[in-house]
Amino acid sequence: MSHLEKGPHGADRGIVGSVPLSIALQDGFTGEEVVVRVDGDEAERTEARTAWEISFATSFEVEVSAGDHVIEIEIPHRGIQSEHRVEVHGPLWVGISVQDATVIWRDSFEPFGYL
Numbered sequence: 001m002s003h004l005e006k007g008p009h010g011a012d013r014g015i016v017g018s019v020p021l022s023i024a025l026q027d028g029f030t031g032e033e034v035v036v037r038v039d040g041d042e043a044e045r046t047e048a049r050t051a052w053e054i055s056f057a058t059s060f061e062v063e064v065s066a067g068d069h070v071i072e073i074e075i076p077h078r079g080i081q082s083e084h085r086v087e088v089h090g091p092l093w094v095g096i097s098v099q100d101a102t103v104i105w106r107d108s109f110e111p112f113g114y115l
Contacts, residue, residue: 019065019088020062020092021069021091022061023038023059023093025058025096026055026096027050027099028098028099029057030050031047032048032077035074036096037071038069038070038072039064039069040072056112056114066088067088070083070084070085071096078098084096090109092109093109093110093111093112
């Protein structure tokens, strides 16, 4: 059974007792295919390209149950794969950046500001 349920425009919904988990692809994305999974389920597949002026490529939201979750990112063309464990009890924003071949994860209890 999937932990994620897709809604319109990439928003996931429909899990009783669910909590929003917002994931933003930020710096270092150059147009290659990016795959993001949450707890092993594909949450997003996109060709992300960072707007360097605002350090932002794209974002999406999934609904998860409260508790521990694993977020994975894969950029197949660049041979990059990384995972990050989060504990979700309320709305959480996770920023993902790539510098060279290193994935940088940033968790926040507030939305990221892009100008």
